[in-house]
Amino acid sequence: VKLDLKSQEDFIRDIEELPALPTTVIKVVNLTQSEISSAKDLAKIIAMDKALTASVLKLCNSPIYGLQRRVESIQQAVALMGLNTLLGLVMTIATNKTFRKNTDGYLLEPGELWRSAITCGFLAQKIAETVEPGLKDIAFTAGVIHDIGKIICSKYLLQDFSKVIEMARGEKISFNLAEKRVMGFDHNEIGGYISRKWNFPDHINACILHHHAPANADAKNLKIASIVHVADMICLSMGIGVGGDGLFYEMNEDAGKLLKIDSRKMDGLIGFLLDSMDKMEAFLE
Amino acid sequence: MHIMPGKVVVSQEPSDVFEVTGIASGIVVVMYEEEKKIGGIAHLLLPSSLPGSGKRASMSAVNTALPCMLEEIKKLGGDPRLVKVKAVGGARLQGASPAASMGERIHEAILKTLGDLGLTLHKRDIGEICKRNVRFQLLDGSLQVQSFKKNRGRESA
Numbered sequence: 414v415k416l417d418l419k420s421q422e423d424f425i426r427d428i429e430e431l432p433a434l435p436t437t438v439i440k441v442v443n444l445t446q447s448e449i450s451s452a453k454d455l456a457k458i459i460a461m462d463k464a465l466t467a468s469v470l471k472l473c474n475s476p477i478y479g480l481q482r483r484v485e486s487i488q489q490a491v492a493l494m495g496l497n498t499l500l501g502l503v504m505t506i507a508t509n510k511t512f513r514k515n516t517d518g519y520l521l522e523p524g525e526l527w528r529s530a531i532t533c534g535f536l537a538q539k540i541a542e543t544v545e546p547g548l549k550d551i552a553f554t555a556g557v558i559h560d561i562g563k564i565i566c567s568k569y570l571l572q573d574f575s576k577v578i579e580m581a582r583g584e585k586i587s588f589n590l591a592e593k594r595v596m597g598f599d600h601n602e603i604g605g606y607i608s609r610k611w612n613f614p615d616h617i618n619a620c621i622l623h624h625h626a627p628a629n630a631d632a633k634n635l636k637i638a639s640i641v642h643v644a645d646m647i648c649l650s651m652g653i654g655v656g657g658d659g660l661f662y663e664m665n666e667d668a669g670k671l672l673k674i675d676s677r678k679m680d681g682l683i684g685f686l687l688d689s690m691d692k693m694e695a696f697l698e
Numbered sequence: 699m700h701i702m703p704g705k706v707v708v709s710q711e712p713s714d715v716f717e718v719t720g721i722a723s724g725i726v727v728v729m730y731e732e733e734k735k736i737g738g739i740a741h742l743l744l745p746s747s748l749p750g751s752g753k754r755a756s757m758s759a760v761n762t763a764l765p766c767m768l769e770e771i772k773k774l775g776g777d778p779r780l781v782k783v784k785a786v787g788g789a790r791l792q793g794a795s796p797a798a799s800m801g802e803r804i805h806e807a808i809l810k811t812l813g814d815l816g817l818t819l820h821k822r823d824i825g826e827i828c829k830r831n832v833r834f835q836l837l838d839g840s841l842q843v844q845s846f847k848k849n850r851g852r853e854s855a
Binding site: 523585588649652657659661679681685 | 724744753793
């Protein structure tokens with residue numbers, strides 16, 4: 414399907430109209446791209462923004478992290494939780510408002526996209542802990558942000574939803590593939606545009622673009638894209654983030670094999686998520 | 699009252715109405731003792747309980763939640779022989795084979811556990827690729843099911 418020029422112009426304009434990330438967050442994101450970033454640099458940047466500092470400390474002190482003592486400063490948070498965990502928290506805080514925009518096109522209840530973003534983030538982190546612990550912080554951030562394209566795609570689905578769901582059902586294809594065929598673009602691609610606009614790191618970009626088809630990610634991002642894909646599919650199966658697109662998404666079996674997740678392990682992950690739900694409250698407020 | 703996974707609720711209050719929204723591969727089970735009008739409901743997401751799991755995961759497991767629900771009904775004076783059971787949910791992802799789906803594993807566990815408890819499933823709306831919402835009224839034990847099977851999705855069963 415050839416992309417309709419008007420639609421293309423419209424959605425590019427919509428992406429351009431998304432608010433820029435706050436200066437502090439841009440500095441933090443840029444820091445992640447730098448090879449010489451240090452915990453001290455991060456602490457200094459965050460501490461300059463009082464609102465961000467308060468939000469970061471609130472999340473650090475939420476029960477999900479189970480810290481023995483209260484974190485009172487960013488320096489202390491960096492020391493206790495590490496640079497990458499804090500980077501994930503900053504990006505979560507920065508995208509919160511965007512994720513709470515109207516998602517009527519997907520027939521999602523208000524706040525449901527954010528709830529699914531947070532639960533997917535924690536589940537992706539849990540999967541990474543067992544598969545490749547070095548990826549756990551990246552997995553959290555990517556799990557939170559992967560569906561950001563739905564914010565803009567939702568507007569276009571308001572008029573095309575019936576065609577998209579009919580095609581997904583009739584041709585037995587994934588909803589995102591039907592989005593692509595009907596509208597000329599899907600929520601992954603739009604998410605990719607947003608990710609580039611906000612200068613997100615390459616691995617986050619790969620997870621946004623390929624979270625429904627992780628095999629399309631390049632070799633260095635295959636595992637992290639697979640982690641986010643599996644986390645996303647488990648959340649959907651549990652009914653988290655399920656809108657009008659329902660369960661019209663395919664679980665990629667190769668991703669499950671790569672991560673060695675069988676039905677027993679999947680039950681363990683669901684159990685983890687269920688028992689963690691109350692502890693996530695600070696992230697959902 | 700909105701029922702979240704991990705909560706088994708049993709009541710004899712006729713004005714109680716229980717709702718579960720966004721049911722995907724999980725299965726909502728309701729029990730109703732018609733004579734004394736005692737009802738119970740749970741949203742189940744695991745076929746069996748996991749070692750070391752917390753309360754929410756434990757009460758989302760078929761083999762823990764269903765015996766607990768029946769026991770609470772008995773405590774309120776309900777007769778297990780008069781209990782009718784209905785189940786809704788167990789949807790599968792696009793492309794997943796029914797046999798391998800999470801919903802089917804939970805469905806099988808429900809049938810087995812009900813058998814162990816001497817109960818049978820009276821009515822079910824299980825499987826397919828759709829999310830569902832349910833509304834359970836204790837006044838008459840009715841269970842309304844909203845299945846999102848059509849284009850903008852709202853139909854009642």
